Amino acid sequence: MAFKKRMGLGNAIESDLEILPLMNLFVVLIPMLLLSAVFLEISVIRMNLPPEVAAEDAQDNSGAKESLLLAVTIRDDAFVVEGRGIETAVIARETAKADAGGVVPAAEDGAPSAETRLQELLAGIAAAHPENEEAMVIARKQTRYDDIVGVMDAVRDAGMPQISLLGAGN
Amino acid sequence: MRRRRRKQRGAKPTGKLRITSMMDILTVLLLFLLKSFVADGENMTPAPGVELPKSTSTENTESSLVVAISENDLTIGGEPVAQVAQLMQSDRMLIEALAARLDAAWQKREHIAAAKGETVDELGQVTIQGDREIPFEVLQKVMFTCQQSGYGNISLAVIQNS
Structure with missing residues (x-):
């Protein structure tokens, strides 16, 4: 019924794009994407620990290299x-x-x-x-x-x- | 009755919402959001309760086992294994509970590798998400335990300081 009404109306007066359903979709989709979006860029600092056995050798090497x-x-x-x-x-x-x-206090001026x-x-x-x-x-x-x-x-x-x-x- | 009313209303100029401009905004927003998902490197979210330190490092994250240290708990893969307060009291460097979990994960890895017909020869990779307030003592113990369990490839997760 409602559908018919709208159709009739549109035909009679003006033909406009029916973007309301698309709006509905966007209204749902955008909050969802916003929620899952990652705004913090996480990076890593790589630490390659030598295996336990190699630790002593490494120490010797560093001494030799001055x-x-x-x-x-x-x-x-x-x-x-x-x-x-x-x-x-x-x-x-x-x-x-x-x-x-x-909270890191701001450094004093100068x-x-x-x-x-x-x-x-x-x-x-x-x-x-x-x-x-x-x-x-x-x-x-x-x-x-x-x-x-x-x-x-x-x-x-x-x-x-x-x-x-x-x-x-x- | 109903028909007539409809006709009357139909004859009047209707007040329609002008949402075209809003649609434009939403379309642009949608594109930007979609673009933010296309990032290189593994997308990593900080564990709850962990405030990562800021750093100038720009290395990308890789998917790996995550050990998170918040101000209260030590978690591995999202499951709590120990209390930070207890870790600080103990004199031992090795954290048994964490070591047990890491060993289990290592065995799983070996199992998968065996099923694929490969052998595990490289160091295991683990990412540590530490809260910025944790003392070095705790970090040291966690790193020591990781290394003891064969996870020598340790990455410290930080927030990129741009």
């Missing part, structure tokens, strides 16, 4: 960058970060953040030793995962993609 043995230690109050033939550098961090509940200074320092080291591709990131037991990823980023961006993750004593 490599840089660059190590970045994450302490609660500072980043410590040390290595063979490199002057040990200590970069003080804002300690307020740890208890800010995940002073570059510890991460930025670490990046600059590492870039300098990488420029001086272009053949070095390895670096160690040493974390303490209580070090936040976020900080570790941040330091690993800094090291990788400086041009040392082979990062080993080490745990310090406490």
Whole structure:
């Protein structure tokens, strides 16, 4: 009945595209797609741990090659960058970060953040030793995962993609 | 009666919804959404309760076993296996519950490989989705356990910082 009515009406007055059913389809389809859409781009950091057996051999090799043995230690109050033939550098961090509940406070105006200074320092080291591709990131037991990823980023961006993750004593 | 009413209404100019422009918007939106599904790499969703750290890494994800560490629970493939608080208290590096699950998964993998007539010779791959607040201690234990079970190819899931 209703169908007839509409048909008659359309024929008599104007011929318009009947897009209401399509609308209905879209109204359902779009929220569904929006729900399942992934807006966060997730990527990975690849860590290739050597098998247990090969670990000792690897250590011997690194000693023989006279490599840089660059190590970045994450302490609660500072980043410590040390290595063979490199002057040990200590970069003080804002300690307020740890208890800010995940919210990273904005750096004070003027002073570059510890991460930025670490990046600059590492870039300098990488420029001086272009053949070095390895670096160690040493974390303490209580070090936040976020900080570790941040330091690993800094090291990788400086041009040392082979990062080993080490745990310090406490 | 009904017929007459219909005629009357039919004679009047009707007020129709102008939805053509809305259709345009929806069509464009639909295309954009469909396009967002065509992404390279495995589409990975973070486990519930896990806030991944941000990173500048751009490597694509691959499908693999997922071990998620939220602030409270340790889950593998979506099933909880241990409490983070307990892990922090224990002095042992190996997480038995996780190791058992990983070994089971490894055996399944070997089984599948055997059925295909192949052998498993490479390292197992596992993706760790860690909450940004978890201490390194927990991560270290999880990574150690993964490695002990033969999953030496570990990826840390992060959110791409664009």
